[in-house]
Each structure stands twice: as C-alpha cells, then as structure tokens.
Amino acid sequence: MSVTVRVPAKVNVQLAVGGARPDGFHDLANVFLAVGLYDEVTVSPADTLRVTCEGPDASQVPLDRTNLAARAVEKLAARYGRRADVHIHIAKDIPVAGGMAGGSADGAGALVACDALWGTGASRDELLEICAELGSDVPFSLVGGAALGTGRGERLRVLEVGGSFHWVFAVADGGLSTPAVYGEFDRLNEGVSVPEPVASGGVLAALASGDASALAEAVSNDLQAAALSLRPSLASALAVGVDGGALAGIVSGSGPTTAFLVADAEAGGKVADALVGAGVCRAARVAVGPVGGAVVV
Numbered sequence: 001m002s003v004t005v006r007v008p009a010k011v012n013v014q015l016a017v018g019g020a021r022p023d024g025f026h027d028l029a030n031v032f033l034a035v036g037l038y039d040e041v042t043v044s045p046a047d048t049l050r051v052t053c054e055g056p057d058a059s060q061v062p063l064d065r066t067n068l069a070a071r072a073v074e075k076l077a078a079r080y081g082r083r084a085d086v087h088i089h090i091a092k093d094i095p096v097a098g099g100m101a102g103g104s105a106d107g108a109g110a111l112v113a114c115d116a117l118w119g120t121g122a123s124r125d126e127l128l129e130i131c132a133e134l135g136s137d138v139p140f141s142l143v144g145g146a147a148l149g150t151g152r153g154e155r156l157r158v159l160e161v162g163g164s165f166h167w168v169f170a171v172a173d174g175g176l177s178t179p180a181v182y183g184e185f186d187r188l189n190e191g192v193s194v195p196e197p198v199a200s201g202g203v204l205a206a207l208a209s210g211d212a213s214a215l216a217e218a219v220s221n222d223l224q225a226a227a228l229s230l231r232p233s234l235a236s237a238l239a240v241g242v243d244g245g246a247l248a249g250i251v252s253g254s255g256p257t258t259a260f261l262v263a264d265a266e267a268g269g270k271v272a273d274a275l276v277g278a279g280v281c282r283a284a285r286v287a288v289g290p291v292g293g294a295v296v297v
C-alpha cells in the first residue's frame with residue numbers, strides 16, 4: 001500500500017522584509033501564490049526510514065535525515081508514538097534551491113501522505129503546527145492558493161484571487177542558499193533603519209481582481225537586491241524577460257529563479273523562447289497560479 005501527494009511550488013508576489021530579529025529570522029509580509037509546478041511525494045511502509053528521489057535535479061537533493069520530507073515524517077511519528085519506518089519517494093519537478101519552496105513542498109507532502117497512510121487523523125491545525133516547525137514556507141505549501149504570511153512567513157491568512165495569472169520561470173544554473181541571501185540583505189541594510197513589513201494594498205487588490213497588469217505594477221521583492229548582489233548575472237535574465245514581453249520580472253523569493261508575469265499563455269511561450277534563446281537560464285518553465293495545496297492523488 002502506498003500514498004502519493006502532489007504539492008505545488010510557490011512564487012512570492014510581494015516579499016517585504018523587516019530587520020533581523022533576535023532569533024536571526026526576519027519578520028515578513030509575504031504574499032505567496034502557489035503555481036502549477038509540482039513535486040509528488042509517495043510513502044509506503046518499509047523496514048526503516050529511507051528517501052529516494054528522481055528528476056533532473058535529483059542529485060542535489062539530500063537523501064539522509066536532513067531531507068525535509070524525512071524530518072516531517074519523523075515529527076509526525078514522534079507525535080503519534082510510532083516508528084517512522086517508511087520509504088519516501090520524491091518525484092521532483094520543482095527546481096532545487098531555486099526560491100520556489102521545493103524542499104518545503106516535500107515536507108508538507110510527506111506529512112499529508114503519512115497522515116493518510118497511518119490514519120493518524122491529525123487535525124489541519126496540528127499539521128500546520130508541524131509544518132511551521134519544519135520551516136517558514138512549509139505551512140503555505142500545505143495550504144496552497146494565495147495567502148499572506150506574517151511572522152517569519154508561517155502565520156497565514158488565505159487570500160481570495162479573482163482570476164488566473166500566467167508565469168514564466170527562468171531556472172538558473174546552481175542554487176542560492178536562503179540564509180546567505182537573508183545575510184546579504186542584512187549586510188546591504190547595515191546602519192539603515194528597516195521599516196516594519198506591511199502587505200501592499202496594490203498587490204492584494206490586483207490579486208482580488210485577477211488583473212495581471214495591475215499585479216505587474218505592484219509586485220516587489222525586498223530580497224531581490226541581495227540575490228542580485230550575490231548573483232549579478234540575474235540582471236540579464238530579468239532584462240531579457242521584460243524585453244521579451246513580460247509584464248514584470250522579479251527574483252522568486254531568495255532566488256536564483258527569476259519569475260516573469262505574462263498576459264497569457266501565448267506571451268508566456270514568447271518570453272520562454274527569448275530566455276532560452278539568449279542563454280540566460282538553464283531552462284524556462286511556464287505555469288499558472290493560483291493552484292491548490294498538498295493533495296492526495
């Protein structure tokens with residue numbers, strides 16, 4: 001018997017970052033949008049906990065207990081007083097270390113899958129609590145759709161969205177470490193009084209109305225300067241995508257994936273061709289959001 005859960009990637013349509021907190025994290029106003037690029041996490045009973053992974057980036061995924069999916073299963077097992085003896089298989093399509101919450105997706109997916117496999121019947125709030133312990137992005141991977149994340153991003157308020165948004169993602173060669181990008185944000189803001197992060201009225205209104213042009217005017221990412229400082233070549237990808245017809249181009253979360261909002265699928269195809277043709281990315285992926293969160297398939 002096995003259970004498979006499908007979990008989406010995310011893009012941050014607004015990422016407002018406050019100053020560093022005493023615990024090293026940053027308070028955020030983080031507007032998440034789940035997009036249709038998916039990992040599939042399958043769990044089945046086994047003699048001991050083990051992780052396998054397939055997909056183009058599989059060699060970059062840790063297969064030991066540091067894998068977020070393994071950590072999720074161990075946490076759920078500990079809570080319900082049982083052994084975490086499962087085989088976790090990850091079919092990975094979300095770029096690794098790309099700022100699209102791929103590891104978080106696998107953590108949320110493994111949790112939902114084991115909850116179903118073991119029949120633990122954990123409540124949604126209990127699962128969300130475990131997600132928050134695993135990482136700041138993990139609760140959103142469970143919920144999907146669109147949400148405003150506050151605190152370190154783990155406290156979610158679901159947002160209504162009035163339409164679908166088309167995106168092109170330029171996948172960069174090599175990843176960027178999330179702590180390194182937040183560290184660079186702190187370095188760039190040394191001596192500056194960083195304001196409290198607040199959700200943008202423009203972003204929320206554009207999501208609610210489903211208006212892509214309005215969203216393009218409003219998107220922002222306070223980590224973008226830090227990601228560009230660590231990876232200056234991302235500026236060329238942003239320029240090529242916007243010149244190729246995107247309504248807006250931003251770094252996705254902590255990067256190095258760049259995300260382009262486009263008017264429709266046809267414009268998306270053109271932007272993807274321009275990005276690949278200019279050689280500014282390893283691959284270009286098209287996806288639509290919002291889509292639902294972690295779900296048993």
Ligand SMILES: C[C@](O)(CO)[C@H](O)COP(=O)(O)OP(=O)(O)OC[C@H]1O[C@@H](n2ccc(N)nc2=O)[C@H](O)[C@@H]1O
Pocket residue numbers: 012015024025026027028030099101104134135136137138151152153178179182253254
């Ligand atoms: C950049 C984003 O992807 C935007 O959604 C997230 O803020 C990162 O979320 P994540 O990968 O789940 O991050 P976590 O695993 O919780 O934290 C990894 C590291 O990122 C930094 N971090 C993360 C979240 C946050 N609000 N402030 C931080 O400073 C901290 O150095 C932390 O040690």
Ligand SMILES: Nc1ncnc2c1ncn2[C@@H]1O[C@H](COP(=O)(O)OP(=O)(O)OP(=O)(O)O)[C@@H](O)[C@H]1O
Pocket residue numbers: 060061062066067068069090095096097098099100101102103104106107137175176178253254255
């Ligand atoms: N299941 C997993 N899939 C991918 N990476 C994982 C996983 N579990 C742990 N990791 C580790 O986490 C690191 C970051 O990978 P991930 O793909 O989650 O980054 P990310 O998309 O930039 O995350 P975020 O957008 O949440 O900051 C990897 O380099 C890897 O060492």
